[in-house]
Structure formats: C-alpha cells, structure tokens
Amino acid sequence: MFARLISNDLPRSRILAVVLVLLLLALAVAPFIVPGVKALNVAAKILIFLVLVASFDLLLGYTGIVSFAHTMFFGIGAYGIAIATTHLGPTWTALAVGLAAALALSLLLALAIGLFSLRVRAIFFAMITLAVASAFQTLASQLSEFTGGEDGLSFKLPALLSPSFELFEEPVLGTMIDGRLINYYLLFVVALVLLLALLRIVNSPFGRVLQAIRENEFRAEALGYRVVVYRTLSSVFSALFACLAGAMLALWLRYNGPDTSLSFEIMMDVLLIVVIGGMGTIYGSAIGAALFVVAQSYLQDLLRLGSEAAAGLPLLAALLSPDRWLLWLGLLFVLSVYYFPTGVVGRLRARSLRKTKAGPEPA
C-alpha cells in the first residue's frame, strides 16, 4: 500500500529514508513546535520550493533538458491568483478562475516553446528559453495596469485563509488555529499530493522513456519513440506543476510581483537546489529545498556574525557580508557540480549500495 503510494520509488538508503520521514514530520508539525512568523514562513517556503524544484527536476534530471524559462510558469501561476483575486474579489471562485487561466496559459506556452525549439540541441534550447524568460519578465513589469508593474499586486484571500480568521476561541496546543495555519496546511497537503503525483509520473512507463531519452536520444528514437513528442510532454507537465507551485506562493504571500516569482535569482536558486539535492531524484528536490531554504534564512545571520568578527579586515568583511551570500552559494554550486554531481540523494544511495555489496547478503 505504502509502496504503491510512492510509486515503488523507495528511498533505497536507510539514512535517506530517515531524513525524509523526519522532514515530513517536521513540516507536518512545524506550526506547533516552532513558534514565530519567521519559522512558519521558512516551512511554507520549503513546501513551495519543493514543488517548484521537483517540477524542474522532471525536465532537467529526468529528461536532460536545460530550460531557463521555468520561473516564467512559476510566475504565471502566481500572477493568475493575484490578478484574479484583485479583479474578482477575494472569493474561491476567483481563485479557481485564476488558477485555471494560469494553467491554460502555461500549457499553451509550454507547447509552443516545446514544439518550436525542442528539436534543437540542449545548448540551443537553453539559450532560447533564457531569452524568452527575460522577455516575459519585461512584459510582466511593463503591463502595469494588469500586473501592477514593478510594484506588483497585493490582494486578499477568502476569509477561511486570511490571518484574521479564527476557527476556535481558544488556542489548541498553545497555537491559535487561524487562517494562516489553515493556509499552511492547505499548502502542506497540496505539496504532498503534487510530489506523489510527480513520483507517479517519473516512475510510469512514460517516465522511463524520458530517462531513456536523457541517456541516449538517438537510441530512444531508434526504438521508435517520438523524442520530440516526449520532450514536449515532459516540458508541458513540468510547466503545469511549476504553475501550481506559483499559485501556492501567491496564496501564502498574498502578494506577487516580478521580483517575487519571475526574477532570474529564483531560476538560479532552483538550479542550485536541483544540483545539491541530486538530479533525477524527486526526493532530492525535497531535501535540497529544505537545506537551501533553511540555509538562506539562517546562514545570512551566520555570515553577519562572521562579517562582524572580521571587521578589522575590510576585504574579508566584505566577502563575508550577508548580502554576498550568493557568492558562497555560487562556489558551493560549482564545487558540487564537480565533486558531488549526483547530489545528496545520489551520494546516500551510492553509499548504501556499496554497503550491501560489501556486507553479507541480507536475508
């Protein structure tokens, strides 16, 4: 039953299994064990990025396509919710309309980009998507009467999800059950369902064809698979999931603007997380996202301490400034592409594989 739920894609490493279970538990009870707005924000951001990164991994890790237009779909999802609730009022209908419109637009765009450019080689596709993504970002900030321009859109949500809503008069287990908490658990359930759906996709016969294309496009074509069709489908699926992740982001922040969902920095973050977590493993996106978001939220504090300690040495202090945290991340990224190409999950799996080979055959 459980194996079916995760599509028989077992963690295949005891440590990995333990970490995953702990992560799931931590995210499930986060509002009750770690009080405070910041911690809840961190947990929600992990949920959102986990879906976004897993959807990108379907493209990069499983199909071997490098796209820089992924945040475009993330942004479409977020703008769908933001624009619909701004114009139609804070109702559930507005949310549904916005989400449906965003999904439809993502589908069309992904199809168009896919059919047009997936015939070309990886490096070509990467460049074309980079250009398309930057054009889209410019468009989003220029259509200001529609998207709010650079300022973005702030909007209200249906009463059940807004912070002012309270389910009970009294706190439960020391925490008020308010709209924010309900919102969090909505994200939690959605993220879990989407992640299981992605696991289902990559472990289906369709997913196997994608991996075959990644390993050797020519042979896959020779076996009779229409590579262009499979690649386009993969990019469409990945776009739809990214769009849903964007909708989650908008729901949580009750705000969206070009820098929140479309910026190139987010694309870099996604790339970093995929590589650190492990390409071609959906679990890697969960672990990577958790590591990354926690590091992003708390490492900056650590850097600030380091920077203050090195105040006597101006250059070192500048290097350790919390604003330069991307520098350290970039270094980490380059090093992990060299020495750690399979990421955390790949390493853990290889480790446990070595152990079982070396040790006695388990009964």
Added chain:
Amino acid sequence: MSMNKDFDYKPLLLVPVLALAALPLIGSGSTWLTLTVAGLAMGMIIFIIASGLTLVFGLMDVLNFGHGVFIALGAFVATSVLGMMGDWTGSQELWRNLLAVLPAMVVAMLVAGAIGLAFERFIVRPVYGQHLKQILITMGGMIIGEELIKVIWGPLQIALPLPEGMRGAVLLGDASVEKYRLIAVVVGLAVFAAQAWTLSRTKIGLLIRAGVQDREMVEALGYRIRRLFVGVFVMGSALAGLGGVMWGLYQQNVVPQMGAQVNVLIFIVIIIGGLGSTTGALIGALLVGLMANYTGFLVPKVALFSNIALMVAILLWRPQGVYPVANR
C-alpha cells in the same frame, strides 16, 4: 573571410532590407538616419562581445553562459580607470579624451583576458564534452564573478559618463547623430577588420577556421587545438571586456547585473548567426541593433520581444542560423 563564388549573399542582404523596410514605417528620413546609425553602433558593440563567444563555441563546442561576467568586468574596470583620469576626461579636447579612454580599454581588456584565462582553467576545462555540466558550471561561474564585482565595486549602479569631447551630436543633413555612436561604429569596424584579417590572412586564423570546421582533422595534422582554444577564449574574454567598456559608455552607467542583461542579446545574436560563424554573428548583431532601435522608437513596449520575433523568423527560414557551420 574568403569570398569565393559559393559565398551566400542572401543573409548579408537582410541588413539593408530591414533598414529599408523600416523607412516607410518611421516616415521621417532624418529620424530614420539617426535610428539607423544608433542601431549600427549598438550592433557593432554587440558584435565585439559576441564574436569571441561564437568562435569558442565553434572551436571547442563550449558555450560559455558566464561570458557576461567579462562584459561587466570590463565596464567596471573602466569606471575605475576613467575615475582616476578626471582631468583628461573633463577636457574639451578630443585627443585628451581619447588618451583617457584608450588606456581604460586596454586595461579592461587585459583584466578581462586574465580572468578569462583563469575561468577557462578552473571552470570550463573540467567539463569538456558535457553540455549539461557546461551550462550549469558556467552559470555558477557567472554568479561568483558577479558577486565578486559587487564585493570590489559595491552592488549599486555606477555612473560612467562620456568624456566631455565625445558628448553631443553632429548634424548629417537634418539628422543629428551622436558622436559616440559614430566612434562605436568605427571601433566596431576596426575590430571586425582586425578579426577578419587574422582569420583569413594568418596561419593562426587558418587553424582556427579549420578547427571550427573539423577539429579532429586539424588535431590529426599535429596541431594543438587545445592551446589554440585557450588563446581564442582569452581573446574572446578580452573582447567582451572591450565591449563592456563601450556598452557602459553607451548606457553611461554600469550595474553588476549588466552582464546577464547583455547575455540575452548576445545569445540571440549568435543563434541568428549560426553558432560558430563570425560573419553570421556580425549580421545577427547588426540586425538585433537595428531592430532594437526601430521598435524602441515605434513601439517601445515590445522592443525585447521584437528581437525574439526576429530570431524565431530567422530560425524558421534557416533552422541552424544564417551561416550554419558544417558538421553540426
């Protein structure tokens, strides 16, 4: 470039065709001339940056997503050099201005070239033949470079004013053309001429062209393509540094993110040109420069889209770019 009988002139015609097609849309001849010169100037600067990148791709099949760093680096070095030469840039006399800008360009090229050498050694060399890793790791290199620029020069926009004597415009008939744009066209033509001469008249150029066409064969003849490649990479980085100085002076300000911004244009240019072709890159750059200026005047909101539309149209005509390199 060898101009033999089989030379394909059709793509070359695209540039005048685009310029003439824009004339009736714009209406006024003098405005058209102003925009055309501006477009050609922008195109020349873009070409200076793109030519190194396209050669590197043609020769070693490496696409450097971090090329933009050298642009930003060149521009920031120029702000420092020109900043130190205030009394030369403030002078009204053109020769004094040139004496300030020239060393800025030379230093920018040297610094960008040196960093390019390190970039090749530590970022690119370990990932030959692995496209996916190349894209990821050069992207990582760009993040590091951009952050280091922020460490040295700060994260904010820095003004890079034109020297006094280079400001203002000259009148060609009714059209006013900014002086700096004419200078940019001249520098661009000089770089193109030098490059064309090196590529078509020297032995190194012969080897580079042969390497782009068929690398294995050149290696089999006993030449070290690897060493040639490093040379081209360093030269490409230095040219990007020069392009950065010119771009910075063109915009009159520099930001650490400028490399990533220009990167998008560069990629469009080398896709249009056919990856690996210098002549193609020139045509692509001129088309992109003209298109950006015409649409920027006619319908400002779609300026960036127009370049993508241009790329799409050209790829529909020639899926490998206007001058596809053989064996690819």
